[in-house]
Amino acid sequence: MTGFVRRFGTLAALVIIIIAFSIASPGAFGSPSNLINITQQMTLLAIVAIGATVVMAVGEFDLSTASIVSFGGILVVFLFKVGVPAPIACLAVLAAAAVFGAVSGFVVSRFEVLSFIATLAVGTIIGGITFWLCEGATLFGNIPAEFRDIGRGTMLGLPTLTWWLIGVAACAWIILDKVEIGRRLYAIGGNREAARLAGVRIVPNTMFAFIVSAVLSALVGILLTARIGSANPTGGGGYLLSAYAAVFLGMTAFREGEANVPGTLVGAAIIAVIGNGLTILGVSTFLQDIITGTIILAAVLVRRAGKQGA
Amino acid sequence: MLLSIKALEKRYGGARALAGANIDVAAGSVHGLLGENGAGKSTLIKTLSGLVTPDAGEILIDGKPVTIESVRHAEELGFRFIHQELSLVPHFTAVENAFVGRAYPKRGPFIDRAAMARAIAETARDIAPDLPLDVPAARLTTGQKQLVEIIRALIGEPARLVVMDEPTASLSDGEARRLHKAVRRLAERGVAVIFISHRLDEVMEICDRYTVLRNGATAGAGDISYIDRPGLVRLMSGREEAELIARPTPGGSPVALKVSDLPFGDHGSRIAFEIKAGEILGLYGLVGAGRTSLMKIVWGATSHREGTITLEGRALRPGHIGDRIAAGGAYVPEDRRHEGLIVSRTIAENLAIANLKAVRVAPSLPWVGLAALKRRAEEVKSALSVKMSSAFAKPLTLSGGNQQKLLFGRWFGRPIRLLILDEPTRGVDVGAKAEIHAVARRFADEGAAVLMTTSDMDELLALANRVLVLAGGEVTAELTGPSLTPARIIDAAFQHQSRKDPAA
Numbered sequence: 001m002t003g004f005v006r007r008f009g010t011l012a013a014l015v016i017i018i019i020a021f022s023i024a025s026p027g028a029f030g031s032p033s034n035l036i037n038i039t040q041q042m043t044l045l046a047i048v049a050i051g052a053t054v055v056m057a058v059g060e061f062d063l064s065t066a067s068i069v070s071f072g073g074i075l076v077v078f079l080f081k082v083g084v085p086a087p088i089a090c091l092a093v094l095a096a097a098a099v100f101g102a103v104s105g106f107v108v109s110r111f112e113v114l115s116f117i118a119t120l121a122v123g124t125i126i127g128g129i130t131f132w133l134c135e136g137a138t139l140f141g142n143i144p145a146e147f148r149d150i151g152r153g154t155m156l157g158l159p160t161l162t163w164w165l166i167g168v169a170a171c172a173w174i175i176l177d178k179v180e181i182g183r184r185l186y187a188i189g190g191n192r193e194a195a196r197l198a199g200v201r202i203v204p205n206t207m208f209a210f211i212v213s214a215v216l217s218a219l220v221g222i223l224l225t226a227r228i229g230s231a232n233p234t235g236g237g238g239y240l241l242s243a244y245a246a247v248f249l250g251m252t253a254f255r256e257g258e259a260n261v262p263g264t265l266v267g268a269a270i271i272a273v274i275g276n277g278l279t280i281l282g283v284s285t286f287l288q289d290i291i292t293g294t295i296i297l298a299a300v301l302v303r304r305a306g307k308q309g310a
Numbered sequence: 311m312l313l314s315i316k317a318l319e320k321r322y323g324g325a326r327a328l329a330g331a332n333i334d335v336a337a338g339s340v341h342g343l344l345g346e347n348g349a350g351k352s353t354l355i356k357t358l359s360g361l362v363t364p365d366a367g368e369i370l371i372d373g374k375p376v377t378i379e380s381v382r383h384a385e386e387l388g389f390r391f392i393h394q395e396l397s398l399v400p401h402f403t404a405v406e407n408a409f410v411g412r413a414y415p416k417r418g419p420f421i422d423r424a425a426m427a428r429a430i431a432e433t434a435r436d437i438a439p440d441l442p443l444d445v446p447a448a449r450l451t452t453g454q455k456q457l458v459e460i461i462r463a464l465i466g467e468p469a470r471l472v473v474m475d476e477p478t479a480s481l482s483d484g485e486a487r488r489l490h491k492a493v494r495r496l497a498e499r500g501v502a503v504i505f506i507s508h509r510l511d512e513v514m515e516i517c518d519r520y521t522v523l524r525n526g527a528t529a530g531a532g533d534i535s536y537i538d539r540p541g542l543v544r545l546m547s548g549r550e551e552a553e554l555i556a557r558p559t560p561g562g563s564p565v566a567l568k569v570s571d572l573p574f575g576d577h578g579s580r581i582a583f584e585i586k587a588g589e590i591l592g593l594y595g596l597v598g599a600g601r602t603s604l605m606k607i608v609w610g611a612t613s614h615r616e617g618t619i620t621l622e623g624r625a626l627r628p629g630h631i632g633d634r635i636a637a638g639g640a641y642v643p644e645d646r647r648h649e650g651l652i653v654s655r656t657i658a659e660n661l662a663i664a665n666l667k668a669v670r671v672a673p674s675l676p677w678v679g680l681a682a683l684k685r686r687a688e689e690v691k692s693a694l695s696v697k698m699s700s701a702f703a704k705p706l707t708l709s710g711g712n713q714q715k716l717l718f719g720r721w722f723g724r725p726i727r728l729l730i731l732d733e734p735t736r737g738v739d740v741g742a743k744a745e746i747h748a749v750a751r752r753f754a755d756e757g758a759a760v761l762m763t764t765s766d767m768d769e770l771l772a773l774a775n776r777v778l779v780l781a782g783g784e785v786t787a788e789l790t791g792p793s794l795t796p797a798r799i800i801d802a803a804f805q806h807q808s809r810k811d812p813a814a
Contacts, residue, residue, distance in 0.1 A: 180666040180676040183655075187663050190654035197650075198609055198664040198720060199635045199642055257655060 010263070010299065014270050023276035028280045040159035042219045042272030047165060048239045049246035049264045050172045051216035055249055056259035058209045059174055059189035060108055060115035065217040065243060066121030068097050069236025071130045074219020077139040077231045086147040090222055094215050100126055102215025105207030119210075130233045139231035150224030166222060168216065173261040175212070185209055186258070201288035245296050246271055252299055270295070311373065312337040312502045313358075313471060318367035320353055320526075322737075327353040328364065329526035329625075333504075335471065337517075340493055340503045342517035342534065342686040343509075347545050347596065348763030350526040351506055355473055357389050359812070360384040362644060388470030392461035392477060396455045398450035399450045404458045405430045407447055412466040433461050436499070437492045441504045453485030460492055464501075467675060471505040478512060478767045491514045510539050510804050524548050539584060540801075547800040563587040564622075566759035567608075567728055570615035574604055579783040580617065587727070590750070592774030593747035593763040594782060596803050601763040602644055605732050608761060610634050621728050621759075635664065638727030640758075642717045642734055650717045657716060658683040658701040661690050664720045690719035693750055711735075711742020718749050729753045747773055767796055781805050 022030035048065050055062040071094050077090035088118065104122045108115045176182040184205045187195040196202050216232045225231045248287050249270055250263025271292060313335040315808060320328040328350045334371060335341045339734060344653035345351050356362035357369070360378045369687050378384050382390075398407045405427050415425035427443070430437035434441050438457040447455060455476050462474050473495070478486040486509075493516060495505055507513050513520065521531040522545040530545040566587040574581040581604065585591045593601050606612040608619060613629030620626065626633045633643070643649035652660055662669045662683055669686055694715045705713055714735065720728070735743045750773060754760045762772050770777060770805055777794055779787040779802035787802035789795075 178677055180670075180678055183659055183663060183666055183678055186655060187652050187659070190652035193649050194643075194652050195663065197609070197631070197641060198633050200663065201625070201632065 002045040007254055008015045009268075009302070010249060011266055013271065013299065014266055017270065017273055017277070021273065021280075025277070025280050029277050032115040034276070034280070036158065036162070038269070038272050038276050039162045041276060043161040043240060044224055045166040045242055045246065045271065046265060046268035047168050047216050047220050047223075048249075049243040049268050050168055051213035051260055052243050052247045053250070054172060054185065054209050054212045054216075054266045055115075056251075057182070057189050058206050059192065060209070061118040061119065061244075062101075062104065062210060062213045063116060063240065064100065064104060064126060065213060066238070066240035067123035067126040067213050068100060068217035069221040069224065069239050070231075070233055071126045071236075072097060072218035073225040073231035073235050073304065074130050074134045074139060074221075074233055076222050076225055077143060078133045080142045080144065080147075081139070085105065086144050090147075093218050093222060097214040097218030098211045101211035102207050104214070106155065106203065106211030108204045108210070109206035110133075127233075133141060134231070134233050136153060138150065138230055138232045143225070143229055148226050148229060151223045151228075161223065161227065164219075168219070168267055169261055172212075172216075176261055181208065183207065189258075242271055243268075245292075249296060249299055264276045311335070312371065313322060314368075314370040314373070315354070315357075315451055316368045316370065318354065318357060318369070319365045320357065320362060321365055326355075328497045328611065329366075330528070331367070331523060331526060332494070332528040333502060333521045335502045337470070337502050338403060338497050338500045339518040340497050340505055340516055342513040343506045343523070344513065344546060345523035345529075346767060346803075349523040349546070351523055352528070354523065355475065355504075355506075357474065358384060358389055358471075363804060383504055386467065387726075390469045390472045391457045392456065392463060392472065394461055396452075396509060398447040398455055398458060403446055404434075404441065404443045404450075404461065407458055408465050410462075412462075423727070429465065430461060433464050433610045437461060437464070437495050438488070439489075440488075451485065453481045453489055456489055460496065464496075469501055471502045471504065471743075473506075475506045476508065477505075479576065486512065502693075508804060510542055512756050513542070514539065516570070521657060543797065543804060545802050560586065562755075563589070566622055567761065568618075568620045569608060570618050572607060572619070573602055573614060574607075574783065582617075583778060583785075585728075585761060587755050587757045588760055589775050590754050590760040590762055590771045590773050592777040593761070593776055594741055594765075594767075594770055594799055594803060595763075595778050597609040600783060601780060602732055605641075605730055605761065611641075633703060634728065636760075638725055639730070640721035640726045640728065640753075641730045642695040642714075642732065644732035644736065646710070646713055646717065646737070646796050651713060653704060653706050655700045655796065656683075657698055657705050657708070658687040660705050660716055661687050661719050661722075664701050665724065666699040668723060686723070690716075690722050694719050694744065695721060708726055709739075709742070711738040714738055714742070715748060715749070718746070726753055726756070726758045729760045731759045731764075734762065735764075735766065743769070767799065770799070771796070779803050 010085055028034060048069065051065060052062060074087050075093045075096060079092060080086070084092070094175065100122055104119050107113050107118045143165050149160070151161060155163055176185065184195070184200050187200055188202060188205055208252050221236060224235055244265035247259050247264050249267030251257055253259055253263035255263065274295065275288060278291065311334050315331060315333045317329040318328050329349055331354050335345070343351055353362060356527055357364045360377065360380045360383055369378060370376070378387070398482040399410060402410070408430050409426055415429070420675045424551070430443055436441060437460055441454055441457050446457060450528050451530070463469050472560040477489055490512065493503055493505065505517055517534050519532065520537065520542070521535050522529045522542065524546060529548055532740070542632060563586045565584045572581050583591065593604070597599050605613065610626060610629050610631040618625060621634070621637045623640065624637050646655070649780065652663065661750060666678065669682040670675045672680060684701045690696060691698060696712050696715045696719065700711060705716055729750070731750060735746050738746065740743065740770065747769070750760060750762070771794070776790040777799060778785050779789065779799055781803050786805045787798065789798055
């Protein structure tokens with residue numbers, strides 16, 4: 001029984017929150033269109049959080065994610081301005097992010113620098129480059145309409161953004177849970193020295209994790225720009241903390257204390273549902289932040305209490 | 311008698327750490343506590359510090375029996391412990407370090423730094439006059455840090471007994487001499503000192519009395535002036551007539567591992583040796599002799615600048631574990647929890663991590679199959695008779711012996727040409743020990759060259775065809791056949807070569 005609560009307690013919490021909001025506001029919150037809308041609202045946060053999950057699997061943090069989101073948005077519009085076609089511009093943005101991820105991963109694994117510090121530094125550098133590219137201004141105009149379609153509209157009845165989330169989550173789940181590299185990443189996160197002595201190569205595997213995180217953050221920057229039709233040099237600022245909040249909530253679900261993709265999705269959904277539900281109920285955004293923070297704290301404390309009881 | 315310990319016993323699971331240990335320590339004397347690795351010295355000390363509760367026996371202080379309940383209680387009794395791993399705050403000075411965890415002198419609500427400095431200067435004048443007191447501990451030498459620890463032991467409630475665990479293990483001779491003086495002055499102040507050391511010459515020099523532990527029991531005790539060095543060695547090894555199974559080196563087999571000119575230890579010495587296919591080479595040495603770091607170099611976990619390592623003629627690049635694995639190498643580390651098991655992952659994954667290709671669903675697809683993971687775990691389970699409930703349970707649900715088998719099982723299923731074992735049965739009960747020995751022998755019989763280090767003399771004698779003894783950064787003996795006896799091994803292990811003092 002306690003094992004069941006431990007594995008599925010966080011998921012149960014999500015269901016309870018959804019039911020509670022549905023009762024409080026049956027017409028608006030509980031409507032199918034609003035529930036589908038939530039999946040769209042959570043997409044960008046969830047994709048950043050999935051990147052963070054991969055980095056947490058190797059036991060590290062990537063604090064440069066928010067900077068890369070902003071950077072991705074600015075760079076793609078910058079490339080449009082100089083006449084680069086949309087598909088090439090997007091690939092170039094993802095490649096640039098991969099380079100940043102590779103640098104962070106290399107510094108962290110090869111020189112054993114704390115990832116907190118290394119990615120904070122890399123994030124600061126990326127922030128500087130972003131402001132340099134846009135000269136501090138919001139960029140709009142020159143954005144091709146077909147590019148904007150990747151972040152808006154619907155496909156087969158679901159919002160396009162939701163499809164992105166489904167695709168990214170499936171790929172990340174396969175990488176972490178189904179193929180060899182995932183075993184190596186979790187082995188490094190579980191016991192780096194043991195993994196190394198068993199022949200797992202720390203540097204390339206850690207670099208891989210940071211590259212995934214950086215590329216997913218840049219993808220979010222691109223999708224954000226496509227959705228709102230402009231790019232702001234601080235557009236990604238809000239994603240860092242809520243993405244890690246989603247990962248931490250997710251670590252309380254399904255597996256014991258390990259970052260995992262299904263858990264992160266539940267975590268991101270909890271944050272999105274609370275935001276959406278409170279907005280519909282007309283609660284002010286300040287109060288929303290206070291409530292969200294309290295719920296995260298409560299989830300982690302409940303889990304700790306459960307662990308000590310076991 | 312300040313301290314008397316009578317017939318102390320302590321069991322850990324099936325293993326007896328103490329089995330009738332006695333020791334009497336008088337105030338104002340320096341008492342040498344001797345014994346080979348695992349003889350029970352550490353457990354005895356832990357019972358004094360309140361970390362371990364003995365199962366039977368008595369501890370008497372001034373003739374009155376006491377139960378030491380906690381570390382705090384031991385401290386109140388006036389016991390002080392100076393461990394091998396020093397616990398100083400690196401950027402604190404000697405004065406600041408000496409007061410950590412003690413009552414600070416105060417002036418009003420503020421710490422009175424002048425009074426702190428005065429108190430320490432007074433003690434230091436007595437114990438170690440030339441110790442710099444205003445330098446951060448990080449910039450002190452190991453010997454000076456030891457002196458800070460001694461001073462620290464004398465701050466606060468009056469110290470009656472100071473236990474020093476191998477304080478000179480990593481000191482140069484000059485530094486060791488300075489420490490010896492400090493220890494003598496400590497005794498002159500009426501403090502009793504228990505001095506644990508592997509340097510027999512220094513024990514003969516500075517101790518008044520000795521107690522030798524063997525297999526958890528007191529093997530001998532007395533006045534240091536009535537015994538000589540060979541006498542102490544005899545008491546420690548105690549198995550001159552031990553039954554010896556002749557384990558001859560396999561004759562015709564070719565050399566598998568060849569190590570030449572490899573830097574070893576902290577003093578610029580080199581080591582070279584060969585192991586034949588099917589041979590088990592044992593490395594014996596006291597704690598701190600550099601065995602583990604040598605094993606790590608051979609495994610490629612630590613890089614090296616000079617020297618070469620070849621396995622069956624293939625050169626192994628320094629620091630490349632992958633080279634060893636590709637050439638048929640396997641490694642079982644010393645520290646199961648920190649270097650061996652990935653405790654957050656399942657047993658099956660722990661068994662598969664070194665050879666993920668073996669658990670693919672299809673040979674060309676890097677997709678890990680749950681069925682394949684389970685099948686592999688079941689294979690290892692039956693081959694090594696691992697007792698486990700489920701392949702997908704966590705490794706810490708197993709007993710120590712079964713956990714250790716997982717580390718062997720990790721390499722199972724492909725031809726092993728080199729097997730490196732670092733303390734293969736530490737913390738494992740007797741039955742599992744025999745099974746693990748059988749596994750190690752099986753790897754050797756199948757043609758692996760085995761390099762093993764162990765602190766357990768019985769294990770060494772049970773497994774090794776040949777033994778290299780390391781001491782003070784040198785190979786002090788190579789023993790095989792009839793010369794492979796406990797007494798010869800212990801004698802070579804205690805042959806501490808005097809090092810040149812860099813300051814002298």
